[in-house]
Structures are given as C-alpha cells and as structure tokens.
Amino acid sequence: HLIPEDAGRRLELMITGQVSTGGAMPVVRPFEHQPGKETPPKEEEYRSDDCLWLFNTIPAYVKETGDLGFYDKSLPFADQGQATVLGHMKRAIEFTIRRSGSHGLPCGLSADWNDCLALGHDGETVFVAFQLRFALKTYVEICDRLCRAEESSWGRRHLEVLDRNIKQYAWDGQWFLRAWRRDGRKFGSHENDEGRIWLNPQTWAVLSGHTLPQQARRVMNAVADHLCTEYGIMICDPPYRKTDHTIIKASLFNEGMKENASIFSHTQGWAVIAEAMLGGGNQAFRYYRAFMPAAYNTRAEIRQIEPYVNCQFTHSKYSPRFGASRLPWLTGAAAWSYYAATQYILGVQPDYDGLRIDPCIPADWKHIKLTRRFRGKQIDIEINNDAAVQKGVRQIIVNDRKISGNLIPLNILNNANQVQVVMG
Numbered sequence: 435h436l437i438p439e440d441a442g443r444r445l446e447l448m449i450t451g452q453v454s455t456g457g458a459m460p461v462v463r464p465f466e467h468q469p470g471k472e473t474p475p476k477e478e479e480y481r482s483d484d485c486l487w488l489f490n491t492i493p494a495y496v497k498e499t500g501d502l503g504f505y506d507k508s509l510p511f512a513d514q515g516q517a518t519v520l521g522h523m524k525r526a527i528e529f530t531i532r533r534s535g536s537h538g539l540p541c542g543l544s545a546d547w548n549d550c551l552a553l554g555h556d557g558e559t560v561f562v563a564f565q566l567r568f569a570l571k572t573y574v575e576i577c578d579r580l581c582r583a584e585e586s587s588w589g590r591r592h593l594e595v596l597d598r599n600i601k602q603y604a605w606d607g608q609w610f611l612r613a614w615r616r617d618g619r620k621f622g623s624h625e626n627d628e629g630r631i632w633l634n635p636q637t638w639a640v641l642s643g644h645t646l647p648q649q650a651r652r653v654m655n656a657v658a659d660h661l662c663t664e665y666g667i668m669i670c671d672p673p674y675r676k677t678d679h680t681i682i683k684a685s686l687f688n689e690g691m692k693e694n695a696s697i698f699s700h701t702q703g704w705a706v707i708a709e710a711m712l713g714g715g716n717q718a719f720r721y722y723r724a725f726m727p728a729a730y731n732t733r734a735e736i737r738q739i740e741p742y743v744n745c746q747f748t749h750s751k752y753s754p755r756f757g758a759s760r761l762p763w764l765t766g767a768a769a770w771s772y773y774a775a776t777q778y779i780l781g782v783q784p785d786y787d788g789l790r791i792d793p794c795i796p797a798d799w800k801h802i803k804l805t806r807r808f809r810g811k812q813i814d815i816e817i818n819n820d821a822a823v824q825k826g827v828r829q830i831i832v833n834d835r836k837i838s839g840n841l842i843p844l845n846i847l848n849n850a851n852q853v854q855v856v857m858g
Contacts, residue, residue, distance in 0.1 A: 454511040456529025458484035469510040482543040482562045485526035489569040497784040538599035539563045550683035550693040558614040560604045564638035609656045610635040631660045632670045640708035665757045666697035666725040668750045690753030697748040703770030710778035710794035715824030719796045744768045788843045794825045813851045821858035828858035
C-alpha cells in the first residue's frame with residue numbers, strides 16, 4: 435500500500451512468469467525475463483505451490499487500488515499465448531486440479547514449499563490442498579463480484595469436491611495430515627513416531643476457510659500444545675532421527691534446525707493470522723512477539739543475528755542452540771509479518787468497497803492510534819478497548835458520523851479523516 439504503482443508493475447511481472455500450462459516458472463529474473471519467449475519448465479521441475487500464490491497477491495492489489503478492471507487486463511504467459519488476469523488465475527487452478535493424486539488432493543510435484551518432503555511427483559500435499567481451497571474460494575468471490583455466474587458455478591463445483599476429499603483423506607482425528615506419499619505413507623499423522631504434527635496444514639486449514647469454528651479451534655490448540663515454544667512455533671514435531679533421507683530429507687539436518695523441527699520464520703505469520711481469525715488476540719500477539727526480531731534487542735547472545743531483520747529459521751528446543759537464529763534476510767517472513775500485524779492484529783483491511791476495521795488484540799491493550807493511507811486519503815484511526823476484549827467492534831465513528839458494521843465505505847471518506855473505533 436506504500437508503493438501501489440511499483441507493486442502493480444512487479445505483480446504483472448510475476449503473473450507473466452506463469453506458463454500456458456498454468457504452472458509457474460521456478461524463477462523470474464526481472465533483468466532478462468521475456469514474456470512469450472521463455473522455455474517452460476519440464477514437468478518434473480514444477481513446484482506445486484508456486485502458481486497458487488497469485489490468489490493472495492492479486493486480490494490484495496485490487497482491494498488496495500480499487501482497480502477492478504485489473505482482473506480483465508490481458509497479460510502474456512511466459513512461453514506463449516495470453517489471458518486476462520482472471521484467466522491466469524483460472525489456469526493456475528486448472529493446472530493444480532489436473533495434477534491430483536489418488537485421494538483427489540494436489541500432487542507434490544518437485545516440491546510443495548518444503549524442499550525436504552520427498553513425496554514424489556504423484557504424492558499428495560495437504561498444505562497445497564488448502565492453498566487450492568483458498569484459491570477456489572477467492573476465485574468464486576471475484577467472479578461473484580464481476581457477475582460471472584458461469585465461472586462462479588465452475589469454482590463452486592470444484593470447491594465442493596475438494597472439501598469432500600480433504601474431509602475424507604486429510605483429517606487425522608486431532609489435526610490435519612501434512613501429506614501422502616504415492617506409496618501410501620502418511621506424513622503428519624498421530625501414527626508417526628517422527629514428524630507427527632506439522633504446522634502448515636493446521637494454519638492453512640483456517641486461512642482457507644475449510645474448517646468450521648470448533649474444528650479450527652481444535653487444530654490451533656494442537657499447534658499450541660505440540661509446536662509452540664518461547665522463540666516461535668516449530669515447523670513439525672517431533673524431529674526426524676531415524677527416517678531414511680530418501681523418504682524425507684529433513685533427517686539430513688541436526689534436530690531442531692532447518693526443516694527438521696526448527697522454528698521456520700516464513701510460517702510464523704500464518705499462525706498469527708489463523709489465531710486472529712479465530713478471535714485469539716492474546717495468543718496471536720504472543721506468537722507474533724515470539725519471533726519478532728526487535729524483541730531480542732537485549733538478548734543478542736541468544737539470537738545471534740541483527741535485531742532488525744528476519745531470518746530463515748531459529749533453532750528449536752531440540753537443539754543445544756535453542757533460540758539462536760540463522761540465515762538472516764533469506765525468508766519471506768518480513769512481508770507476512772507486516773501483513774499479519776497490520777491487517778489481522780490491528781485489523782486494518784482494504785476491501786473492494788472501502789476499508790474494514792476488525793482488530794484482534796490482547797485484552798489488555800486499551801488504546802491504539804495509527805494512520806493509514808488508502809486510495810489517496812489519509813485516515814487517522816483511534817481504537818478504544820476499555821471493554822478489555824480481544825475481538826469485536828461495537829461502534830465505528832467516521833468524521834463524527836456513526837456507521838453500521840465495520841466497513842468504512844469509500845464514498846464517505848474525505849481527503850483527511852478521523853475514525854474512532856470502540857471495541858466491545
């Protein structure tokens with residue numbers, strides 16, 4: 435939101451990194467990328483998660499700018515042909531659905547964000563199943579807004595099928611599985627001695643909208659019980675000690691580091707968002723504070739990296755270096771951390787028709803002041819929480835005018851605005 439024009443240009447670049455199959459090139463190099471002329475990846479080079487990040491980024495850009503016409507903008511594929519932005523999004527869904535395994539869940543392909551899970555091309559990933567679920571839900575929402583009834587119906591049909599498959603094959607009784615190998619081996623099951631529970635499928639079960647409140651609370655309680663530490667949330671538990679590295683490469687790492695049950699920074703913001711969606715303001719901020727670099731300004735001997743930067747991972751409780759961080763800068767954690775803090779803890783969320791204010795904060799936060807620029811307008815916001823709640827907006831007053839609900843319509847905003855939010 436600070437640089438929407440630059441963000442738009444970068445987003446278009448990344449969209450043109452999608453090839454006509456619907457999959458994504460592993461790397462897009464701005465200085466040499468030639469849309470329409472690139473050689474597409476070989477089938478064994480596709481990563482199953484890459485093309486599905488479009489569904490987080492594109493709607494975020496449109497909601498920030500209000501440019502609904504962006505969905506109908508025509509952009510080339512990396513190799514050949516072109517489609518509207520909405521067409522690129524549909525192609526990504528089709529790519530993923532075509533590559534489904536025996537349980538009707540997306541195939542792992544070369545990797546599914548986690549480079550150490552050796553699922554094989556036709557193994558199935560529950561994490562990407564939830565990404566696909568988020569993608570379908572988002573696609574339906576966009577098509578409803580654009581009055582594309584046929585496309586919306588198409589998305590709903592696939593969403594119903596996927597939800598049934600997730601319910602039948604991904605639920606492990608207390609939490610969600612991480613993945614299936616092609617040979618039927620399960621990852622992230624209570625039946626496993628190692629890697630019994632994984633973080634990503636639990637958080638994304640909530641983010642995707644698949645889980646009902648009771649089940650969502652259950653899986654996030656499992657996260658708190660099994661994965662939470664004072665320095666952040668582990669990627670899985672327990673670590674891999676004996677499993678052959680041809681089954682999972684995590685066993686090549688020492689326990690408590692990298693993909694072998696470390697505190698992986700990229701995943702932390704997703705846990706914050708999931709807790710905030712469920713109304714757990716105390717827990718959401720506790721998770722946020724645990725991995726926030728500045729929280730370690732007085733404990734440099736533990737953290738061992740710069741206090742102003744995120745790292746790839748932090749050693750977990752299974753390591754003798756518990757709390758020490760490694761590989762600063764090499765992570766997607768910074769953007770997700772900012773997004774989680776501003777849009778889910780503070781709850782300032784751009785939407786198509788205005789700005790939504792829906793904080794989820796610690797109960798002992800009484801008064802918050804912040805300023806947000808939104809579509810060229812300045813909005814000074816004061817949040818009052820004398821009721822000591824974690825979530826729930828009782829009243830919003832915009833420029834001395836009470837509004838209904840928590841969405842501030844764009845058409846009532848001036849160039850400069852005063853907004854009072856009363857929680858309760």
